[in-house]
Amino acid sequence: MPTIYEVAAAAGVSPATVSRVFNGANVSPEKAEAVRKAAKALAFTPSRTARTLRLQSSEVIALVIPDIENPFFTALARGVEDVAHAAGYSVVLCNTDEDHEKELRYLDIALSATMAGVIIAAAGGDSDLSGLLARRCPVVAVDRSPHGVDVDAVTVDNRAGGRAATQTLVEQGFQRIACITGPSDVETATQRADGWRDAVTGGRPAEADDHYLRFADFRGDGGAAAMSELLALPEPPDAVFVANSLMSAGALRVLSEQGRLPPATGVAVFGDLPFLPLAPIPITVVHMPARHLGITAAKLLLERIGGDDQPARTIVLRNQLTRVG
Amino acid sequence: MPTIYEVAAAAGVSPATVSRVFNGANVSPEKAEAVRKAAKALAFTPSRTARTLRLQSSEVIALVIPDIENPFFTALARGVEDVAHAAGYSVVLCNTDEDHEKELRYLDIALSATMAGVIIAAAGGDSDLSGLLARRCPVVAVDRSPHGVDVDAVTVDNRAGGRAATQTLVEQGFQRIACITGPSDVETATQRADGWRDAVTGGRPAEADDHYLRFADFRGDGGAAAMSELLALPEPPDAVFVANSLMSAGALRVLSEQGRLPPATGVAVFGDLPFLPLAPIPITVVHMPARHLGITAAKLLLERIGGDDQPARTIVLRNQLTRVG
């Protein structure tokens, strides 16, 4: 790990000159050449740590997501990465596992490592962004917007999507439409359930009956468990709206095991099924613009990093309904 | 962003004492209390950057993977994270997108940010780990082991797995067994194809006929394209061994579209199908211990970080054959 001083000594110049060579300041051609030669000979790599300490900022942005095994978040990550890389930033992914403790730890790291900015899909409802905001660290919320904090956010219209998906089941004539959604403290989960409720009650929430509503964990096994539970009811549902793709895989597995796959049971899913579409079964899918969420969030963040100081914005992307199978 | 100096001033002590309080050295109870109070009042967070610069090491390990959208790598990541977190380390994920340029960039960052260590699933065959090794930065290769460098590695027996999977197709009486594998410059891809060749030629490689062999990209669309190509042959295959799960999703989609799903066509897959198992179709699956690969790699890395200096080891995990559907 050679330092700038050793390079300077080898090239017969001062450290300042070496620094200038690497940062494109005015240096005479001969010295620049000498420095470059010395640097190459020593395999010199400037210390990012020292640079970051001095400059009080780095070219790394943190992307904090709750579940790295969820294809939605990985697609989102790809979007973020593409934009960030094009702008010369590196992205580090932090997986919180829906755990507030881990989330806090990563946010703390982002702060104390003076990262350029943070894009966060919050675990649960109320993440503590106060530390970041107090230090004026640029933050963009994506998919889920934390309560009570005023930051840029990029989301989709979960309620409308849930409503539209469920509506297709209503129109197909199903009578007992269940809903499997995510944790009750996650905004996107409750909003999608609200959309389901809108559709099954025909817009008369007074008639809401949450008999068929299950809060699971947005994971495959959780979806399977909830589906089993629903099917074990005295009067099992004849259709189900599942609020994300991982849970739908679990739910479909259970339906498959019990021989009740569509079209016997109506199924509508919020989120893409990247691996599923092989089976020729009729399903309604609410397409999530995951990658675009990431792209948009990254662009917003870069604007903030660039010094944009306008009031916080919320961007709501559309999702699209398709039927497969 | 208050510094240790401000805390020291507020508490009426020297910066050294503040540091000692946070690092558990001997400090009188009164001063310790005063420091803690001042730190809380100022919302002081020690700068990781400064700390890292001074200590020449951090508690972050980098996990470099080629495709974050591949469930295999995300499961692996979970394994790494679990072990690392338990040991007090944070994990940052770096997605190289099978791109040597990006990979190099991340390795460079890991080095110049003096991270504690690196776990890498190399993009392509010959990643340049020389920089890391020259600086004695602990490195563990996982899934794929780079050529010509002597580092700890954790892999599975790809050839045996490919052979066993293909063998089940042979035993089912299929005559024309194709193979869809990954890029030809990726070790795991060629090894799995070797296993396929072993099985179809009955161990007489002289009779190898790569007519039915396709190199794709380990992604869904690539698998679909390869499958279409194979089916368009004058004499299409009656079975296929697919070398990873993402490609198998694409391949199955094509088979589904053409009404040739199993059991009409024989299918064997290397890698788990986390989302697929809903459909009651008979498939052979080579189970990959993805999470355990991660766990094992992380443990090895932690040993190295702890100063273990023994010669490099290679650990080969078993994979398990199952039939679903």
Add this chain to the structure above:
DNA sequence: ACCCTGGCAGAAATCGATTTCACCGTCAAG
């Protein structure tokens, strides 16, 4: 002949935390 401008380069300060070194008391042993 003198001054000014501008390009180039080095000395030294700086970023914030850690740690060595030195120093001061205090208390126990000789």
Add this chain to the structure above:
DNA sequence: CTTGACGGTGAAATCGATTTCTGCCAGGGT
């Protein structure tokens, strides 16, 4: 009563790159 040991503490050096600040020198204008 002296000496040694030891806990507590601060001053200052250190990690490595960046950046002012300053000075040197050459060339052009008056």
